[in-house]
Amino acid sequence: VKNLALLLAAAVVLSAPAYAQSAAKLTEAVRNADLGWEKVFSARNLDASVDYIAKDGAMLPPNAPIATGQDEVRKFISDLFALKNLNVSWQPDTVEVANSGDLAFTAGTYQMAWDDAQDNSHTDRGKYVTVWKKQADDSWKVLRDIFNSDLPVKP
C-alpha cells in the first residue's frame, strides 16, 4: 500500500509539467489549424478551404442564412471566391483549448476587399469566432465559423 501511495504521488508530480507542455502543444495545434485555414482561404483554394469544415460543421455569414455541412459551405465559399478581385485575410488574436483537448475556439479580425459588377471597389473589416473540434485522426476541424463587420451599415 505504501509503495502504491508513493507511485501515485510520483505520477501526480510528474504529470503536472507534462500536462502544461501538452496544453501548450494543443494551443499551438489549434492556432496552426486557424493559420492553415487562412492560408488556403486567402489563396482561394476551394477544395482545401472546404476540407477544414467538420462533417457537422457550419459557417454563419452576415446577411445570409447559415450554411450547414460541407455541401452548403462549399456553395457559400464558392460564391464568395467568385467575387471580382477578392482579397480576404484574417489573423487570430485568441486561441483557447479545453483541458480535455477535444474542443477549442479561435477569435480575431478579418479584412476583405472586392469589386462589384459595376467595378466599384468595396472593403470590409471585422471580427470572427471559430469553434474547433478535434477529429478522430487528431486533426482540428471547424464546427462553427461566424463573423461580422466592424463598419456601420452602408446606405
Add this chain to the structure above:
Amino acid sequence: VKNLALLLAAAVVLSAPAYAQSAAKLTEAVRNADLGWEKVFSARNLDASVDYIAKDGAMLPPNAPIATGQDEVRKFISDLFALKNLNVSWQPDTVEVANSGDLAFTAGTYQMAWDDAQDNSHTDRGKYVTVWKKQADDSWKVLRDIFNSDLPVKP
C-alpha cells in the same frame, strides 16, 4: 497485483455510465446558462445580463466594434436596451461541452424588434454562437458572444 488489476477494471467499467451522466449534466448546465441569460436579457435586466459575462469576456455585435470586458459590454447592452419598444429573444439549438467540462459553446437563432426615433418599426432575425467558460464557482459565463442577421442589408 491481481486485486489491483480487478479494482482498476472495476473502476473503468463503473466510471463509464458515471461519465455519460456527468456529460449529460454538463450539457444541461450550459443549456440552462444560455436560457438563463436569455431570460434576463429579454426582460432587459441590465445588471443581470452583464453578470453573465466573464471578466475577460466579450460581445461581438454586427456593424460595431468588439465590446471587451464587463464595462464595454455594459455600455453596448445599455445602448441596446435604450431602443424604443425593444423586443429581443433567442433560442439555443446546439449545446456542446468539452469532455473536461471547462469550455463549451451554444448556438441558435434570435429575433429582434424595435422602433427608431421616427417611430418606424424594425425587425431582425439571425443566428449566434456563444462560447462559455466554467468559472471557479462552477457557474458558466460568456467568454465570447457573436451574432449576425439572416436578412439582406437594407438600403
